[in-house]
Amino acid sequence: MNDRYSRQELFNPIGKKGQTKLREKSVLIVGAGALGASSAEALTRAGVKRIVLVDRDYVDWTNLQRQQLYSEDDARNQLPKVIAAKNRLQMINRDVEIQAHVMDMGIEEAEELISGIDLIMDATDNFETRLMINDLAQKYQVPWIYGACVGSYGISYTILPGEGPCLNCLLDKIPANGQTCDTVGIIAPAVQMVVAYQTAEALKILVEDFQAVRRKIVTFDLWENQQMQLGMEKAKKEDCPSCGANPAYPYLERKAELKTAVLCGRDTVQIRPSYNREIDLEEMERRLVSHGKVRRNAYLLEVESDSRRFVLFKDGRALVHGTKNTAEAKSIYNRFIG
Incomplete structure (x- = not known):
């Protein structure tokens, strides 16, 4: 057990000091589908202290092609995703505390779950929830990592409150064409690519290596062999209602749901x-x-x-x-x- 994290500790930017920090940190993962399940597994194997999983859905047969924590038995029994995920994650690393919440997270639930959280991981399927996460992160000064994928396309962006633009600032910069996995499909490698970007950024934040955090949006299309990074510094809006000089956090208001x-x-x-x-x-x-x-x-x-x-x-x-x-x-x- 003493050498469980030895290969991670040999990586100089983490080391034993960083591993100690990981054992002190808590992560909220909103969504336990393809992105959420894979991110939860990566962070469980990395040895964080606590992972809080939130999802309203159960395991379906269509999930098994890309949602790597789940089995045929989970789909056959229609087990809630966070319960199935918790069962599997505890088999991987019992030193990590896994909290599973079967719920449709609204504003009230989000305000309760944020207590003690060091990082929020976006694994949702809609911008309503993402904008709520964004305002939650800004209000409580908690970093969060946006991620999405559909077809062979993926996108990720790390948001540090107080530095650079937030998601609300970028709404007119991010492609939002209404495509979903249920309408145009998805391939598993696109999921894993987004997860790689998200969890790499998560480790940087959790070990407090903020200089290494990527400040750009990264997008890719694996099928079309395309990849791009965009600097967003100039997109920050001083009058942004979420992160500007006088924030009102509009997506934490009931009318925004x-x-x-x-x-x-x-x-x-x-x-x-x-x-x-x-x-x-x-x-x-x-x-x-x-x-x-x-x-x-x-x-x-x-x-x-x-x-x-x-x-x-x-x-x-x-x-x-x-x-x-x-x-x-x-x-x-x-x-x-x-």
Whole structure:
């Protein structure tokens, strides 16, 4: 056991001093899908003190192609992802404390979970949650690492509160075309590449080697053999409501949350985004045609699959028929819309 971390300690930027720091640090990972599961495994093997995992979903057969902590038994039993992850992670390293929360993390839960956290890892599937994480990180001065992947494309960016722009500053700089793994697919190497960038940055922050932290956004497309880094220093906005001179943290306000309502007597959940967004219904039809029967007119698009019917309007509002479970409805919305 004494030489468990010996190869990591031989790496000079970490060393024994850095390993000691890792054993003092706590990481919050929001999402236990492809990115979250792999990041949690890497940090568990690295020997951090505590990992807090949050996810609302259970293991599905479609996850097994890229979500490396999970097994066929987990999918067969529909085990919540964070429970399955905790079971596996404790087999890997019992010295690491794993806290598993089966929940749809909202503002109230986020404010509770941030206590004692040294770093937040983004492994989510939607910008609503990412912007909440961003404001949470700015408010409590906790570093966080943004990451996303779809198809063969990936992106990562490290945000240090008080240094450089935050995610809110960069909203008009980051591609957000609405593609999701459920609409255009994903290959496992794209996941692992993002995880490599995220966890490398995580180790730098956790051992407090802030000089080594990358200040640029990195993007890549493995299939197209493309990679790019973009400097973001000039993107910082002094009037940014999240990190500017007078921060208001707008995404920690209730009105910023994705709004859900169970429609009386209709076994239907209505979902409204916190801001108006123009949906290209024709493009969305092309993406969703493989998910079931799709119908579209000038005002809305309808997808019928299994026992669920998903109706999307041009302003981003949606009706999810066949359920009264708001968490399930939000999950379906984010799978299709991103």
